[in-house]
Amino acid sequence: MLEELLATNVFNFFLVFARVGSGIMVMPFFSANYIGMRMRLAMALAVSFAFLHMLAPEMPLLPESAIGLTLLLFGEMIIGVFIGLIPRMAMVAIDLVGFAATSSAAMSNAQTMNPTLGTQDQMMAVFLDLCVLMIILSMNLHYLMLDALLGSYLVFSPGDSFAFQDMTEAIVMGMSQAFTVGFRLASPFIILTILVNVCMGVVTKIMPQLQVLFVIMPAQVYLGISLFMISFASVALWFASYFEDTLMAFAS
Secondary structure, three states: OHHHHHHHHHHHHHHHHHHHHHHHOOOOOOOOOOOOHHHHHHHHHHHHHHHHHHHHHHOOOOOOOHHHHHHHHHHHHHHHHHHHHHHHHHHHHHHHHHHHHHHHOOOOOOEEEEOOOOEEEEHHHHHHHHHHHHHHHHOOHHHHHHHHHHHHHHHOOOOOOOOHHHHHHHHHHHHHHHHHHHHHHHHHHHHHHHHHHHHHHHHHHHOOOOOHHHHHHHHHHHHHHHHHHHHHHHHHHHHHHHHHHHHHOOOO
């Protein structure tokens, strides 16, 4: 009796850990490059242990075969990655804003290390990405990401069959919404870029002998940075609201 109870508890823990750990490894902030693998593993274990007593009644019976156990754990990992991709896809919107802002200020070649990915990225995009992450933490939206993992058990019960088509459609809709929101947030920078290029073309036609780049480029840098400073607060708060609404669909 004691061995069966112990085996059931261990099985339930690893079943929860398969979904929670997979989600944490994909979610923004939790999956950042500056957080070590051991720290991520410790967070996943701690969150799984905290969720275990709440999810114990929802856990299925221990499969009799090793193949059934493997398929069950694999399915939980897929669901965890799917839930983790939801906030990750939302971050695409802010990446588009950073790219548009950098292009509008003619600073595409100004690159620096992105600590979240460990790669070289455009400076203004990295700054905006880090500031948005700080806003997410200050608004406790990282707890909402964990709550979305917990709430996913109401949508995807362990052991039940889930439709890959529905998950694929949700991912496509999430990416479409992220691009739409990103385009709206980046619209001031896109308009500025278009106006600058139009002005360059007009000035070139009117005064062909003028070195347009030497005149327009400094003005474009100043205008782009000024627009970025003016619109930064509105962009960050609007994105935070969109990020919260995206997670609320799965939060318990």
